[in-house]
Amino acid sequence: GEPPQVVPEFVDDPLPESPGRRSDLRRELGGTDGRAVVVGAGSGSVRKGLDLFAESAAEYDRRWPGQAAFSWFGGRSDPLWPIVSAEIERLALPVTLRPSVPDLTPYLAAADVFLHPARRDAFPLVCLHAALAGTAVVAFEGGGGMSEMFGPTACLWPYPDLVSMVEAVHDLATTDAGHELGARQGDYARQRFTTGAAAPLVYEHLLEAAGATR
Numbered sequence: 001g002e003p004p005q006v007v008p009e010f011v012d013d014p015l016p017e018s019p020g021r022r023s024d025l026r027r028e029l030g031g032t033d034g035r036a037v038v039v040g041a042g043s044g045s046v047r048k049g050l051d052l053f054a055e056s057a058a059e060y061d062r063r064w065p066g067q068a069a070f071s072w073f074g075g076r077s078d079p080l081w082p083i084v085s086a087e088i089e090r091l092a093l094p095v096t097l098r099p100s101v102p103d104l105t106p107y108l109a110a111a112d113v114f115l116h117p118a119r120r121d122a123f124p125l126v127c128l129h130a131a132l133a134g135t136a137v138v139a140f141e142g143g144g145g146m147s148e149m150f151g152p153t154a155c156l157w158p159y160p161d162l163v164s165m166v167e168a169v170h171d172l173a174t175t176d177a178g179h180e181l182g183a184r185q186g187d188y189a190r191q192r193f194t195t196g197a198a199a200p201l202v203y204e205h206l207l208e209a210a211g212a213t214r
Helices: 019-028 050-063 080-091 105-110 125-132 146-153 162-174 176-190 195-212
Strands: 036-041 068-073 095-098 113-116 136-140
Touching: 019 105, 036 050, 036 105, 036 162, 050 068, 050 080, 050 095, 050 162, 080 095, 105 125, 113 125, 113 162, 125 136, 125 146, 125 176, 136 146, 136 162, 136 176, 146 176, 162 176
Parallel strands: 036 068, 036 113, 068 095, 113 136
Antiparallel strands: none
16 A cells, blocks of 8 residues: 655644733843843753753853853753752752743744754654744754755754754854744744644545545
8 A cells, every 4th residue: 555644743833922911931041131041941850851951051151150041941840940949049050940840932033042952852743933033043963863854954053963963053142143043943833743734644645544544
């Protein structure tokens, strides 16, 4: 018979955020006095790299003291969360660990960079949400799915080279390059991994499968 059809995962294209709402959320995330805003999200696990997110903030603050605020959403019930939380407090890192929120997209849109330091993550949909909100996504190469997700617009660094990754985060967060990359990544994802692009493929393949069983 015919080989199985593979349809990519997809998400809804978000509604644009108002400038006022974005400004309010940037202040909430610590983006005052010109500080960059870097956001991450996921479970508080080694796989998702919550510890690497905190290490990235430490490296950023070492290189550019007081110039960025890092926020991680989710994972408060996971084993790594209290360990990382204690280190953040002990080292006075510019990181806030936040609970999960019903809708993360407005926070993604308010960030300058979405940092996804996962060691392994097959196809992290949160990265699609970030890119579709216009925020540049930075991740490790080889972690899974990012090359397929963003193609030539992917911003990937060899694991575990946090120093180079943090340099990229700084460049993207403090220059127009971040807005430009976020727009390119969003356009690439929108054409492939949104409901409008991928749902018709699902429907088409379902019709084909139904016809084959008659």
